Amino acid sequence: MEDFWQTCARTLEQELTPQQYSAWIRPLVPLAFDESLAVLRVAAPNRFKLDWVRSNFSGRIESLATQWFHRPVQVKFELDAPRMAPPRPAPAQSSNGLGHGAAPAPQAPLADFPAGRGPDGHAYGYGPGHGGNGVHASNGHGAPAPQRPAPAARPAPKSDLNEATGIYERSRLNVDLIFDNFVTGKANQLARAAALQVAENPGTSYNPLFLYGGVGLGKTHLIHAIGNAMVAAKDNARVRYIHAEQFVSDVVKAYQRKAFDEFKRYYHSLDLLLIDDIQFFSGKNRTQEEFFYAFEALVALRKQIIITSDTYPKELSGIEDRLISRFDSGLTCAIEPPELEMRVAILLKKAETEDVHLPEEVAFFIAKHLRSNVRELEGALRKVLAYAKFHGRPIAVDVCKDALKDLLSVSNGQITVENIQKTVADFYKIKVADMYSKRRPANIALPRQIAMYLAKELTQKSLPEIGELFGGRDHTTVLHAVRKISESRSKQAELNHSLHVLEQTLKG
Numbered sequence: 001m002e003d004f005w006q007t008c009a010r011t012l013e014q015e016l017t018p019q020q021y022s023a024w025i026r027p028l029v030p031l032a033f034d035e036s037l038a039v040l041r042v043a044a045p046n047r048f049k050l051d052w053v054r055s056n057f058s059g060r061i062e063s064l065a066t067q068w069f070h071r072p073v074q075v076k077f078e079l080d081a082p083r084m085a086p087p088r089p090a091p092a093q094s095s096n097g098l099g100h101g102a103a104p105a106p107q108a109p110l111a112d113f114p115a116g117r118g119p120d121g122h123a124y125g126y127g128p129g130h131g132g133n134g135v136h137a138s139n140g141h142g143a144p145a146p147q148r149p150a151p152a153a154r155p156a157p158k159s160d161l162n163e164a165t166g167i168y169e170r171s172r173l174n175v176d177l178i179f180d181n182f183v184t185g186k187a188n189q190l191a192r193a194a195a196l197q198v199a200e201n202p203g204t205s206y207n208p209l210f211l212y213g214g215v216g217l218g219k220t221h222l223i224h225a226i227g228n229a230m231v232a233a234k235d236n237a238r239v240r241y242i243h244a245e246q247f248v249s250d251v252v253k254a255y256q257r258k259a260f261d262e263f264k265r266y267y268h269s270l271d272l273l274l275i276d277d278i279q280f281f282s283g284k285n286r287t288q289e290e291f292f293y294a295f296e297a298l299v300a301l302r303k304q305i306i307i308t309s310d311t312y313p314k315e316l317s318g319i320e321d322r323l324i325s326r327f328d329s330g331l332t333c334a335i336e337p338p339e340l341e342m343r344v345a346i347l348l349k350k351a352e353t354e355d356v357h358l359p360e361e362v363a364f365f366i367a368k369h370l371r372s373n374v375r376e377l378e379g380a381l382r383k384v385l386a387y388a389k390f391h392g393r394p395i396a397v398d399v400c401k402d403a404l405k406d407l408l409s410v411s412n413g414q415i416t417v418e419n420i421q422k423t424v425a426d427f428y429k430i431k432v433a434d435m436y437s438k439r440r441p442a443n444i445a446l447p448r449q450i451a452m453y454l455a456k457e458l459t460q461k462s463l464p465e466i467g468e469l470f471g472g473r474d475h476t477t478v479l480h481a482v483r484k485i486s487e488s489r490s491k492q493a494e495l496n497h498s499l500h501v502l503e504q505t506l507k508g
């Protein structure tokens with residue numbers, strides 16, 4: 001087996017770039033070859049590498065093994081326990097800023113950029129060898145913490161676990177959000193391809209990568225996947241995921257502590273900065289200024305920046321032009337709401353992750369009725385599974401109907417505002433983001449008014465609620481749109497026809 005592995009590694013070394021070889025193949029360790037089953041077991045140092053090699057190299061390794069052993073061989077990848085992804089840590093704080101502190105993190109938030117001083121005056125350590133950096137693992141959207149421990153094959157040495165935990169605490173990456181469990185379809189394939197490209201060639205392909213789309217469509221998932229891939233490729237990569245609101249709060253803390261030098265030192269030294277929901281920078285001038293400096297510094301050093309937003313750069317309001325033009329200078333990709341088949345695939349994948357068998361007709365039922373975003377789909381699936389378990393009933397369509405009764409009636413015959421926005425945007429060939437953007441050219445303003453009108457007609461939402469879902473518009477704007485479209489409809493046959501088609505499409 002050792003001989004085979006040496007030959008296999010040599011072959012792959014010739015076929016791959018040196019970076020790919022040392023990132024993915026060199027860390028693999030052959031464990032055993034089971035003669036009777038013709039199964040080759042190979043260990044990967046962590047979960048990301050494991051997922052990556054399984055998706056990208058298992059076929060090639062299997063074919064080399066098949067040639068070598070003169071019979072079909074299956075390759076099974078396993079985690080090499082000592083370097084596995086860390087268990088979800090209780091937020092750890094260095095007790096004195098230097099060692100691996102085991103004390104629970106304090107309640108008052110500390111500077112999110114490391115090496116700062118907490119309100120108690122203690123310095124909070126950062127850097128390799130420091131177990132805590134004074135940051136909190138939170139469950140909020142802003143800073144998801146590692147969610148789940150990778151299964152341990154054997155107990156890992158404590159120091160390795162601490163080190164690994166440190167990496168994930170500092171980066172704030174959620175280890176569960178990886179490429180492997182990101183379902184791809186028409187709605188997100190370009191964004192995913194760009195994300196993969198950036199993960200493989202950080203800083204040199206698309207910089208910045210700007211991903212935008214409506215709520216719950218997978219932007220955060222995708223950027224964590226990039227971060228996780230980068231950490232997997234390079235253990236000491238300086239990666240940081242941060243929600244834009246948290247960045248604003250870091251700037252405020254830097255002000256309070258007169259610590260802009262530390263702030264800059266930290267942000268300007270990253271290899272990868274993932275910043276989520278940049279629209280939250282709107283109107284925050286000092287934050288924008290600091291982000292501008294960080295952006296310039298990182299791009300000049302060919303360090304990667306990835307940004308997400310609810311709309312495309314030119315549509316961002318309250319953001320300086322110099323930032324907008326920089327956001328636009330790399331690659332901008334949209335993530336659209338998923339179509340039916342993709343929603344089904346997502347549900348099946350989520351169920352598989354939970355080790356639950358979800359009959360396809362149940363997945364179709366849920367996907368047909370909940371159309372707007374993936375977060376909503378996940379919530380519905382969780383409800384159905386919990387309901388079935390609680391009532392001791394098998395997972396079937398009738399259980400779904402009972403479990404999702406509220407959701408189904410709230411969406412008033414299954415039509416949601418998000419779905420209306422998507423349907424109308426597709427019909428008029430504009431971007432979904434235009435539905436909530438501030439732009440007002442006629443080719444956008446009319447479809448937006450039509451969507452508002454349909455939202456009022458076909459859902460239970462109030463005028464203020466609709467206004468909110470259309471980029472925070474006032475209810476009088478919605479009222480104006482509803483009145484205008486209903487009046488025009490009675491006079492213009494063509495508009496009436498279009499509305500009829502849209503209504504039929506939405507009612508399915």
Ligand SMILES: Nc1ncnc2c1ncn2[C@@H]1O[C@H](COP(=O)(O)OP(=O)(O)OP(=O)(O)O)[C@@H](O)[C@H]1O
Pocket residue numbers: 141177181182183184188213214215216217218219220221222277346374375378
């Ligand atoms: N294509 C996908 N495959 C699998 N899971 C997905 C996919 N898209 C989204 N999800 C899941 O849906 C949930 C919501 O996704 P995420 O938080 O990434 O959305 P978002 O676009 O960042 O939303 P927001 O704008 O509210 O921040 C997450 O649990 C994510 O894992």
